[in-house]
Amino acid sequence: MSVYDFEAKTIDGGMQRLDAYRGKALLIVNVASKCGFTPQYEGLEALRQKLKDKNFEVLGFPCNQFGHQEPGNEEEIKGFCSLNYDVTFPMFAKIDVNGDHAHPLYEYLKQEKKGILGTGAIKWNFTKFLIDRSGNVVGRYAPIHKPASLESDIVALL
Numbered sequence: 001m002s003v004y005d006f007e008a009k010t011i012d013g014g015m016q017r018l019d020a021y022r023g024k025a026l027l028i029v030n031v032a033s034k035c036g037f038t039p040q041y042e043g044l045e046a047l048r049q050k051l052k053d054k055n056f057e058v059l060g061f062p063c064n065q066f067g068h069q070e071p072g073n074e075e076e077i078k079g080f081c082s083l084n085y086d087v088t089f090p091m092f093a094k095i096d097v098n099g100d101h102a103h104p105l106y107e108y109l110k111q112e113k114k115g116i117l118g119t120g121a122i123k124w125n126f127t128k129f130l131i132d133r134s135g136n137v138v139g140r141y142a143p144i145h146k147p148a149s150l151e152s153d154i155v156a157l158l
Contacts, residue, residue, distance in 0.1 A: 002135030003028070006105040008061070009093035011074045016090070018105070018135075024055045025157040026131035027150065028109065030063040030097050030122060032070040033080045037126040041085035043147030047154065048089045054158045055133065058089035061106075063097050066124050070094060097122040112137035132157050 081087035130139035
């Protein structure tokens with residue numbers, strides 16, 4: 001099993017199979033518009049712009065499970081990201097990352113790479129999962145890790 005076995009609803013309402021990203025290194029991030037880490041959108045977009053021609057992509061998954069910091073609907077989220085951070089990387093519909101209604105992709109990611117002290121649960125917005133070009137989960141980074149600090153790990157996969 002790999003991330004390529006999943007699909008998710010895009011922010012525009014269509015379904016996207018993740019095998020469309022086969023052969024690319026991915027950074028999968030649960031994002032939010034009203035979080036102290038929200039400025040990381042800028043760093044995520046900068047990474048994408050710098051490395052997109054080397055088979056790298058960022059995938060953003062809005063989530064409202066942490067402090068209700070993503071209260072908007074998909075149209076509002078898309079507008080916020082475009083207007084404030086000029087986000088061009090793929091964004092998906094709002095999902096749950098923990099609990100009974102967690103998206104299957106996130107259940108898989110958490111199973112493949114545990115967090116601190118071996119816990120699976122996502123602790124906050126802007127938790128990042130690094131996926132190699134074969135669809136394997138190779139890294140998990142806490143929200144405090146700024147996108148730029150992941151560049152060398154990403155480049156090693158390209």
